Amino acid sequence: xxxxxxxxxxxxxxxxxxxxxxxxxxxxxxxxxxxxxxxxxxxxxxxxxxxxxxxxxxxxxxxxxxxxx
Amino acid sequence: xxxxxxxxxxxxxxxxxxxxxxxxxxxxxxxxxxxxxxxxxxxxxxxxxxxxxxxxxxxxxxxxxxxxxxxxxxxxxxxxxxxxxxxxxxxxxxxxxxxxxxxxxxxxxxxxxxxxxxxxxxxxxxxxxxxxxxxxxxxxxxxxxxxxxxxxxxxxxxxxxxxxxxxxxxxxxxxxxxxxxxxxxxxxxxxxxxxxxxxxxxxxxxxxxxxxxxxxxxxxxxxxxxxxxxxxxxxxxxxxxxxxxxxxxxxxxxxxxxxxxxxxxxxx
Numbered sequence: 001x002x003x004x005x006x007x008x009x010x011x012x013x014x015x016x017x018x019x020x021x022x023x024x025x026x027x028x029x030x031x032x033x034x035x036x037x038x039x040x041x042x043x044x045x046x047x048x049x050x051x052x053x054x055x056x057x058x059x060x061x062x063x064x065x066x067x068x069x
Numbered sequence: 070x071x072x073x074x075x076x077x078x079x080x081x082x083x084x085x086x087x088x089x090x091x092x093x094x095x096x097x098x099x100x101x102x103x104x105x106x107x108x109x110x111x112x113x114x115x116x117x118x119x120x121x122x123x124x125x126x127x128x129x130x131x132x133x134x135x136x137x138x139x140x141x142x143x144x145x146x147x148x149x150x151x152x153x154x155x156x157x158x159x160x161x162x163x164x165x166x167x168x169x170x171x172x173x174x175x176x177x178x179x180x181x182x183x184x185x186x187x188x189x190x191x192x193x194x195x196x197x198x199x200x201x202x203x204x205x206x207x208x209x210x211x212x213x214x215x216x217x218x219x220x221x222x223x224x225x226x227x228x229x230x231x232x233x234x235x236x237x238x239x240x241x242x243x244x245x246x247x248x249x250x251x252x253x254x255x256x257x258x259x260x261x262x263x264x265x266x267x268x269x270x271x272x273x274x275x276x277x278x279x280x281x282x283x284x285x286x287x288x289x290x291x292x293x294x295x296x297x298x299x300x301x302x303x304x305x306x307x308x309x310x311x312x313x314x315x316x317x318x319x320x321x322x323x324x325x326x327x328x329x330x331x332x333x334x335x336x337x
Contacts, residue, residue, distance in 0.1 A: 008130070009127045009128065009130060010127070028130060030128065034137045034139060035128055035137075036125075036168050036169075036171045036172050038168060041164075043167060043168065043171050045171070061127065061168075062127065062128040062130070063125050063126060063127055063128060063168050064125075064126070064128050064137040064138075064139075064172070065123040065124065065125060065137055065138045065139060065149065065151065065169075065172060066123065066124050066125075066126045066137070066138055067099070067100035067101040067102070067103065067109065067123065067124065067138050068099060068100060068101045068122055068123055068124025068152055068154050068288075069099030069100075069101045069102075069122055069124075069152065069154065069239070069240075069266075069286075069287075069288030069289065
């Protein structure tokens with residue numbers, strides 16, 4: 001399967017396919033316990049990350065808590 | 070407590086209850102703008118705060134190290150209150166609130182819907198819309214508001230767990246600009262009133278608590294102090310002193326002097 005072109009945190013990115021959201025996090029070296037994943041504007045809960053497949057053109061946001069008032 | 074000295078500072082007061090949870094400290098602090106994470110952690114410890122606010126932002130994928138604030142603030146030690154800072158519409162704020170809840174700590178949110186980039190004053194219309202939707206979605210909403218009684222009443226009607234009127238604009242350090250408004254809001258609302266934003270130094274915090282409000286949330290006053298840890302120490306005591314003074318009930322203001330020493334028994 002060819003690479004998947006997705007938008008990750010607002011920037012274009014190529015991901016080796018096939019891939020799930022869990023694969024994406026692993027590839028980025030991120031711990032799923034400290035990140036919240038939004039896939040095409042829908043929040044994906046942690047247990048579902050491994051069963052949610054990425055498709056070309058998908059938009060993914062990875063957010064976490066930072067300092068704020 | 071009348072006439073007796075409390076054994077401890079906490080005996081002066083009842084716990085602060087918000088959204089069904091009780092908190093010892095009436096001082097809440099933000100985690101932004103500190104010069105270092107070590108400064109932040111020490112200042113928060115010195116403040117005695119239990120509720121600590123955090124923001125939701127994209128993970129910086131260019132950095133190899135995970136910079137999540139949770140590395141510095143153990144969630145079992147602090148009550149993490151996520152904000153929707155930086156949101157300029159109800160829809161954006163709702164999106165951020167849902168992402169924050171998914172992080173899995175609690176269903177509280179400090180709701181901010183900002184209406185103007187220069188003053189960071191709230192967009193009250195968007196705020197009310199977002200508050201209603203988030204309350205319906207099960208959130209405990211603490212709404213950052215202007216110091217307007219009618220808006221505060223509407224936020225309470227919308228089901229907010231607390232209303233957070235400003236003392237003065239975010240990050241301004243101008244102190245409590247309208248004590249009358251804050252007092253009126255406190256007198257008329259049933260839900261807790263926590264003054265958020267604008268406190269610059271300890272006397273501001275003390276005067277604010279003397280209005281009878283339930284608590285204060287501050288960030289810049291600590292983060293931008295030359296010595297954040299010492300300022301946090303001062304703020305903790307100012308909040309406690311202001312609260313105690315409110316509970317004690319101040320003497321009336323008079324336009325004339327009244328002698329403190331007996332007027333009888335003076336020498337002829």
